[in-house]
Amino acid sequence: xxxxxxxxxxxxxxxxxxxxxxxxxxxxxxxxxxxxxxxxxxxxxxxxxxxxxxxxxxxxxxxxxxxxxxxxxxxxxxxxxxxxxxxxxxxxxxxxxxxxxxxxxxxxxxxxxxxxxxxxxxxxxxxxxxxxxxxxxxxxxxxxxxxxxxxxxxxxxxxxxxxxxxxxxxxxxxxxxxxxxxxxxxxxxxxxxxxxxxxxxxxxxxxxxxxxxxxxxxxxxxxx
Amino acid sequence: xxxxxxxxxxxxxxxxxxxxxxxxxxxxxxxxxxxxxxxxxxxxxxxxxxxxxxxxxxxxxxxxxxxxxxxxxxxx
Numbered sequence: 001x002x003x004x005x006x007x008x009x010x011x012x013x014x015x016x017x018x019x020x021x022x023x024x025x026x027x028x029x030x031x032x033x034x035x036x037x038x039x040x041x042x043x044x045x046x047x048x049x050x051x052x053x054x055x056x057x058x059x060x061x062x063x064x065x066x067x068x069x070x071x072x073x074x075x076x077x078x079x080x081x082x083x084x085x086x087x088x089x090x091x092x093x094x095x096x097x098x099x100x101x102x103x104x105x106x107x108x109x110x111x112x113x114x115x116x117x118x119x120x121x122x123x124x125x126x127x128x129x130x131x132x133x134x135x136x137x138x139x140x141x142x143x144x145x146x147x148x149x150x151x152x153x154x155x156x157x158x159x160x161x162x163x164x165x166x167x168x169x170x171x172x173x174x175x176x177x178x179x180x181x182x183x184x185x186x187x188x189x190x191x192x193x194x195x196x197x198x199x200x201x202x203x204x205x206x207x208x209x210x211x212x213x214x215x216x217x218x219x220x221x222x223x224x
Numbered sequence: 225x226x227x228x229x230x231x232x233x234x235x236x237x238x239x240x241x242x243x244x245x246x247x248x249x250x251x252x253x254x255x256x257x258x259x260x261x262x263x264x265x266x267x268x269x270x271x272x273x274x275x276x277x278x279x280x281x282x283x284x285x286x287x288x289x290x291x292x293x294x295x296x297x298x299x300x
Binding site for chain 2: 019033034035037038041042045081084087088091092095096098099198202205206209212213216219220
């Protein structure tokens with residue numbers, strides 16, 4: 001419990017620091033102007049969504065391999081939070097696209113593959129809701145969770161592989177050196193840390209809740 | 225009610241730096257979009273926390289019902 005509160009507290013402090021850095025410290029982008037500040041929320045949330053789907057893969061493989069309910073609960077919790085982060089990534093992206101491109105949405109490769117990612121893991125959650133309870137539903141979900149992850153590197157590489165209105169990656173292995181100014185990198189890293197700690201906190205809470213749900217479900221069926 | 229008020233206060237606190245910062249930036253036409261990004265993000269996270277709290281309360285209620293039902297069946 002103390003660990004969770006520490007995570008929540010750290011996340012809160014980092015968020016406040018991030019807001020202070022965004023509005024009081026980082027320079028305004030010459031080309032994109034003030035709208036570039038959306039970057040410090042949009043990109044970390046996208047990367048944390050990818051991390052969440054990575055956890056889904058680990059949990060799904062763990063479930064298929066060991067038949068561990070804990071791993072299944074971990075995969076489910078990560079998928080739900082991953083969908084939340086992907087939804088926010090898409091919405092913040094649209095709110096950035098409107099002032100910069102003049103449209104809320106365009107069917108560019110990176111945006112389309114991101115939307116497909118959202119559909120894949122929303123479908124995962126729907127399968128878990130509507131498939132039979134117990135092993136069968138968990139197995140369907142695990143297979144979907146693993147196959148769905150194929151889209152994650154495609155989203156990341158899309159702007160590099162195809163002609164795209166969306167800018168290429170400015171962080172990570174594909175980024176050109178010096179594509180971000182020093183202060184911007186620091187603010188971005190603080191943002192990434194803030195959203196990662198928030199993700200870790202939410203994951204722990206949702207994982208515990210999922211375990212309790214399974215327990216109640218089992219009790220209900222054994223009693224009936 | 226007090227929880228909603230607390231949530232609103234937290235949202236306002238989180239948006240304060242944005243309001244302060246608006247004096248130092250150019251391109252104020254874009255500010256509503258920036259505010260929208262922060263508002264949507266915080267509403268979504270608080271909404272998700274609320275959803276988890278509700279789910280936790282539902283589970284607790286269900287556990288109580290199950291316990292009562294088990295006790296009753298043991299008595300008979």
